[in-house]
Amino acid sequence: MRLIEEFTKKGYYHSILDKERSLSDDKLSIEYLYDPEEAREELIDIFLSKHGDELFIVLKGDVKNPGELCRWWDKRISRFMSFGSSDYSILRKFKYNVIQLVLYSGVSETIIDGKTRIKIPKEINREEEGSVQVSRKIFLPYTEEGGQIVIPDEEAVEIPFYLIPLEDFHAKSTDIDELEACVPDEEEMAFLYSKIAIPRKKAGGIMPLGFNDEQFEKTKEWLLNEN
């Protein structure tokens, strides 16, 4: 998926680095997070959710020590959470919902089924992913295609708001056969394919049965059948 597009497509994430948007609209002083005049090579973008309750810091993690990078940003995040706004309630909203998206370059492999498969380099130290200090860290591999950052769907699902589009699902044919075999026979157990009207409870208290004896036996047999 195209990362930046996905953020903006969702509609409710917007970039703090967008020069057309004034920071004071959010009553945030971004200088406490980082110095806008200092070129930070690893910083791709920063996103604040529409409701101000989630902050994403998107970073390039192709560095010697990604853990150190994460801790560097953690220090700045905690500084930002102390002084980033004169209205503390604004900060409090996303204080515990800051996520560092650390992207590292994968190596592209062959194209299979129209999808680029990415080989994840073994050297990346993902230890920091387990850290619960100040921010969550999610490490994701990426490639660049046409100037855009692309993350494979099966990795991108780690991002909380991302759902793989349904149309991208291709069911395996062997799985389909197996699944079909499990399903009860349509002719013999037709009663399972239509809505069963549950009779109303008669006065006197005994709950009427949904299946008759024959239906019950057939269903039991099907369930117990290991095939």
Added chain:
Amino acid sequence: MSSNNDVRDIAIQIGSFGEKNRDASGGIRGFEFQNLIAIEELVKNDTNYVCCEYLEDVTTVKTDETCRIIQAKYYTTNFTKEMSKEVYLEVYSEYLKLKTTAFYQKKQIEPVLNVFVPKKFWIEDSNHKLCPPVFYPDETEVKSLVEAKAKNGKILKDLSELDLDKYRKEEGQAAVFATYSTNQLLKDYLSEFLIDCKNKEFVEYRELLGESLVNTLEDNYGKVLNGVGDCDKGRILLGLAYQMILETFDRFIILKKDGKEYKTTKFPSKKQVFDRKRITRDEFLKRLYKTVSVSDEQLVSRTIIAMVESVFLEILDYNEDMADTNQFLLEQIKINTIEWLRSMLATIDGQIRFYNTVTLENKDRVESYNDKSIENRRDAFLKSYNHVVSFIKYFWKIMYNLCLKKNDFDIDQDKDWLDPKRYVIEGEKRYICLRFEGDFSKRTVILPQYANDERKKQIINHYDRMHELRPKKWCWPNYSNNGEVGSGNRGMFDYQYSIAEIKKEKELISRIEDDEDTFYIECMKCIGIDIDEWTDAEDCKSCIFSEKCKEDRRP
């Protein structure tokens, strides 16, 4: 055969017969004023040397060998004719003593009353201009007063008799009048007498004196303290000069007996007392120049001590209604502070420790302090002048508050309460870490007030440095966005926190006291260090040491 100088000096020493322990009846401000007059005299081109509290409050011997004997009086109330009469008589006694010497029979003596009166007591002159009151008493009036005193006075065979215990001040004066006063001498005296009433506010007087010190030093030796603003230059030099004057009050002399050195208040001879008291102009300027320009290891220490002296004088200036006992308390605090700083700043590590506390610079700058030359290290502190002042004032005010609010505070029993060392945690070497009784925080730092125009940068620098040092509480006078002091950041903050453990907004301090990852910012709004804010003490327990904010602002 004695040289002319020796004869002159002996004459001055003769004039000091009958000197009893002078009490600073004008209190600390009177003492300060007198010392500033001494500095004013030392700045004058025609001064040879000056003595403080010897013969008179300030005695000047000029290059033409005439002598000026000055009484310095600082009045907090109106200066009346009655008061000037008293001074007349006192100074006349000194005048007469000098006139017994062959040397001063021929040379001129200028008797002076140098006086400061608050502006509210000034009167309009013939041009309807406000000026301080000056009252020259009537000649006949003074004559009859002298005669009345002389009636009861014993006739002296020799001035040295005055040093005998039986002659108290009043009796000594009467004896001198009886023995030596003549109509002609009195007439000469009265015609020479000058009342110099300062026609400036005290703060202005001090500033101008600082300026003239700078000019005099630079005229004689060349530029000093390059890169420092003129106002600060004056303050620093005045602080240093003041320290030098204070040294002459050291009552101790180190003597040798059986090859061993020992300290005593008993000076063996009048000459030794005189030598201790005398400050020659040349020596004074030379030493002052050396103090600011010679780069020895004590340069940083001297510079900061000068700032501390200057802060003390400034507080006195701006708090006219401060009670005498409180002034004395503050003076003790100042003396102890100077001793503490002198010791700590003697090493680079101590200097870094202090610098790390008072600077607004970032971590890298603090770390590079070690690599700087001595002059650059001194300059780093000069750049932080206001921050040093802010630190000293807040630290002092807290100590001052604790003493004044302590039940049964006794200045002798509780003298360590007036010593910064009592509150400094010696084990922490990276910054000045403090602990005050009654405060929940066991590790407090006093950070300087930052300049509003560079607010964000300076907050960032503070945080980055403190993040590593982890003090529990920042006593940090800080502004809000609209520029009002003290309505800015206050409450609990985090150096670090876990997203797996969401803390409540209003977490009790008692629950996070031992948690190294949280800290508390105290805005210091309740502690006054400005004009007229030292007259009273604040109860720290109910404000800056308290868990709850007085105004119940944001946690």
